[in-house]
Amino acid sequence: MTNVLLIIFAMSLIYLSIANRLMSYVKILAFQGILLFGVSFIELGEMNPLNLGFILFETIVFKTIAVPLFLKYVIHHNEITREAEPFVPHFISLIVVTTIVVVTFLLSNTIEDVQLNKVYFVAALSALFTGLYIIGTRKKILTHVMGFLVIENGVFILSLAVGNEMPMLLNTGILLDLFITVLLLGIFVNKIGDVLKDVDVDQLRKLKD
Amino acid sequence: MTIPYLIGAIAIAISLFFNRNKIMNYSLVAIFLLFQWVFTIYEYNHQNIVEFDYFLPDALGILLLVTISIIAVPAFYHSYVFFTKNEDNPRNRAMYYASMVVLIFALSLAYLSNHIAVTWIFVEMTTLSASALIYHRRNVRTLEGTWKYIFVCSISITFVFIGILFLSIAVQEVGDNNLTFASLLNRASGLDIFWLRLAFIFIFTGYTAKIGLVPMYTAGIDAKDKAPSPAGALLSSVLMNVGFVGIFRFYEIIAQTTLHSWANNIIMISAVLSIFIATVYMIKVKNIKRMFAYSSIEHMGIVMLGIAAGGIGYYAAILHIILHSFVKSGLFFQMGQIYRTFNSKSIYDVGNYFKYNLTGAMVVLLGFISATAMPPSGLFVSEFLIFRSLFEAHYLFVLIFVLLLLTIIIWAFGKNIFKLLFTPAVGFKDENIEKIKPYESISQFILFGLVVYLGINPPHQMVELINEAVKNLPL
Numbered sequence: 001m002t003n004v005l006l007i008i009f010a011m012s013l014i015y016l017s018i019a020n021r022l023m024s025y026v027k028i029l030a031f032q033g034i035l036l037f038g039v040s041f042i043e044l045g046e047m048n049p050l051n052l053g054f055i056l057f058e059t060i061v062f063k064t065i066a067v068p069l070f071l072k073y074v075i076h077h078n079e080i081t082r083e084a085e086p087f088v089p090h091f092i093s094l095i096v097v098t099t100i101v102v103v104t105f106l107l108s109n110t111i112e113d114v115q116l117n118k119v120y121f122v123a124a125l126s127a128l129f130t131g132l133y134i135i136g137t138r139k140k141i142l143t144h145v146m147g148f149l150v151i152e153n154g155v156f157i158l159s160l161a162v163g164n165e166m167p168m169l170l171n172t173g174i175l176l177d178l179f180i181t182v183l184l185l186g187i188f189v190n191k192i193g194d195v196l197k198d199v200d201v202d203q204l205r206k207l208k209d
Numbered sequence: 210m211t212i213p214y215l216i217g218a219i220a221i222a223i224s225l226f227f228n229r230n231k232i233m234n235y236s237l238v239a240i241f242l243l244f245q246w247v248f249t250i251y252e253y254n255h256q257n258i259v260e261f262d263y264f265l266p267d268a269l270g271i272l273l274l275v276t277i278s279i280i281a282v283p284a285f286y287h288s289y290v291f292f293t294k295n296e297d298n299p300r301n302r303a304m305y306y307a308s309m310v311v312l313i314f315a316l317s318l319a320y321l322s323n324h325i326a327v328t329w330i331f332v333e334m335t336t337l338s339a340s341a342l343i344y345h346r347r348n349v350r351t352l353e354g355t356w357k358y359i360f361v362c363s364i365s366i367t368f369v370f371i372g373i374l375f376l377s378i379a380v381q382e383v384g385d386n387n388l389t390f391a392s393l394l395n396r397a398s399g400l401d402i403f404w405l406r407l408a409f410i411f412i413f414t415g416y417t418a419k420i421g422l423v424p425m426y427t428a429g430i431d432a433k434d435k436a437p438s439p440a441g442a443l444l445s446s447v448l449m450n451v452g453f454v455g456i457f458r459f460y461e462i463i464a465q466t467t468l469h470s471w472a473n474n475i476i477m478i479s480a481v482l483s484i485f486i487a488t489v490y491m492i493k494v495k496n497i498k499r500m501f502a503y504s505s506i507e508h509m510g511i512v513m514l515g516i517a518a519g520g521i522g523y524y525a526a527i528l529h530i531i532l533h534s535f536v537k538s539g540l541f542f543q544m545g546q547i548y549r550t551f552n553s554k555s556i557y558d559v560g561n562y563f564k565y566n567l568t569g570a571m572v573v574l575l576g577f578i579s580a581t582a583m584p585p586s587g588l589f590v591s592e593f594l595i596f597r598s599l600f601e602a603h604y605l606f607v608l609i610f611v612l613l614l615l616t617i618i619i620w621a622f623g624k625n626i627f628k629l630l631f632t633p634a635v636g637f638k639d640e641n642i643e644k645i646k647p648y649e650s651i652s653q654f655i656l657f658g659l660v661v662y663l664g665i666n667p668p669h670q671m672v673e674l675i676n677e678a679v680k681n682l683p684l
Contacts, residue, residue, distance in 0.1 A: 110403075111403065113378075113382075113401075113403075116378055128371070132364075135364075141356075144360065148360070148363065148364065151364065151367055152367065155367055155370060155371060155374075158371060158374050159374055161374075161378075162374055162377050162378055162381065166377055166381075166386055168326075169326065169373070169374070169377055172326055172329075172330070172370075173370060173374075176333065176366070176367075176370060179333075180363045180366075180367075183337070183359070184359065184360070184363060191352065192352060192356060204353045204356065204357065206349070206350055206353055207350060207353055207354055207357070207431045207434065207435070
């Protein structure tokens with residue numbers, strides 16, 4: 001079952017590469033939150049209830065509800081235009097993200113490890129590189145944040161893969177996740193939105209040599 | 210004493226934040242400095258005793274802890290000068306001092322931490338406090354600098370976390386979940402090569418944002434430029450050291466395995482590219498503060514060359530990183546005075562500094578000699594040793610290429626510094642420029658003097674500490 005969820009997660013990354021509107025990005029992020037909830041619910045069944053509750057709280061309340069709502073609020077509050085405005089055509093993005101998934105899949109086949117479920121490895125690394133790709137090719141600051149959130153989802157999956165034996169590490173990762181997301185979103189996107197009228201990276205070209 | 214120190218420092222930071230009274234602020238800062246020194250001396254006298262499971266004052270930690278405690282004193286003094294010259298609202302001032310206290314204690318504890326995840330947590334704290342310092346002036350440009358810094362550092366800190374996760378997979382296979390550096394060092398040869406390799410790539414890439422190497426160096430440059438000079442001094446010296454600590458401690462583990470020469474190659478590529486990029490920008494850059502920041506990139510590249518070359522290079526690298534902290538912080542403290550005289554950082558607007566501020570100009574000249582590693586600067590000794598180690602390790606082409614780049618850097622650095630010192634600026638009106646008191650430069654002279662002294666005649670305690678810090682590395 002977790003395999004199915006993780007494969008759907010990888011597919012959502014491919015959809016992310018061709019999504020055109022900011023709101024579709026937000027919806028995909030919310031959907032990924034639900035997927036992560038499912039994975040952690042099934043995978044971490046035998047964990048102690050407190051830890052499990054904490055993880056489930058993060059995925060369902062934070063990743064699925066709070067962050068998407070906040071992103072929606074930021075989009076409306078700052079009157080950000082609806083298109084994601086990538087620098088490259090969607091077709092190329094599609095090819096690149098598919099290549100990322102395929103390459104991580106091939107890489108995972110070289111691992112001879114009984115402990116690690118390879119599907120986790122593929123989903124996590126694809127999310128990481130897709131997030132970096134989105135940051136590199138999209139114009140808006142908000143899409144950069146969304147790319148970062150995709151990376152965070154990847155890290156979450158990876159920490160689930162090792163989390164059964166090391167709950168402390170998993171909790172640290174989640175705390176980091178909560179913390180940085182709140183910081184990045186809460187303080188800065190709003191602040192930048194208040195100071196700079198149109199929030200895209202062209203406004204951030206003043207510091208250079 | 211680490212946990213009492215942590216609690217005390219947090220308490221001081223919180224009371225600084227909520228207490229906007231000027232006298233209260235400065236007395237709290239004085240208490241913190243005293244506390245920092247008591248802590249440093251205590252840890253120096255209790256070396257190699259594990260404290261609270263997660264902290265171990267080993268040789269490297271002690272060396273860098275003493276460095277930060279020395280630099281913290283002038284940093285707070287110059288911050289005081291900064292606030293007497295810039296009328297600022299009490300809220301911003303309180304925020305500034307609170308962040309600086311957080312930055313210093315987070316760095317101190319990151320140096321001493323013995324657990325890979327604990328180091329990581331304190332490095333994360335340095336990102337937060339440093340961004341508050343960068344955002345101090347609260348305008349569009351500082352906002353841009355802060356945003357870039359937070360964003361790049363967040364991604365790189367995530368990279369480090371991924372590296373730690375990979376490392377933990379390797380550790381689980383051996384059957385013990387202990388992630389302290391000491392235990393990892395003992396079990397290093399038994400760990401799985403594949404996971405270690407992935408872990409090293411991610412951890413190295415992540416920490417390059419702090420140490421200032423290719424590929425993640427970019428954000429640090431803007432940060433040092435936009436932060437107030439005393440904060441910039443911390444950012445370009447002790448904050449870079451924390452990246453070094455992160456990389457070095459993991460490199461010690463890698464060095465015990467068959468991946469050693471592979472890791473050396475990675476470090477070598479990153480270091481040479483960093484020096485190359487520093488050279489390119491040093492030629493092009495028109496902003497003196499940014500030029501100092503690029504010079505830091507160059508020095509970190511040299512340090513990593515020493516690590517990759519091995520042999521005497523290990524010793525020299527640690528000597529170099531300590532001396533570089535003193536030189537660069539001295540130059541940044543002086544930058545504050547240059548800005549007060551000319552009200553600009555651009556090379557086109559400054560000039561004839563000898564006429565306006567004789568003492569300050571002497572500092573700049575001495576700083577130039579120290580930073581470009583000309584004798585009698587201590588950096589000359591360490592750079593010479595690093596080049597010798599490169600020669601001995603048969604990296605001849607790397608050595609020639611780096612020496613060539615360093616020559617260009619000295620030329621570019623000198624061109625700008627001599628323009629600042631001697632050539633009058635076009636259209637500069639010197640009627641009502643501020644007279645800067647000579648005693649404001651004393652701390653810079655002491656720092657540069659320390660560099661000469663420690664380089665040429667290092668006290669035997671320091672030599673022993675450095676030798677102990679590198680004792681785990683194979684020759």
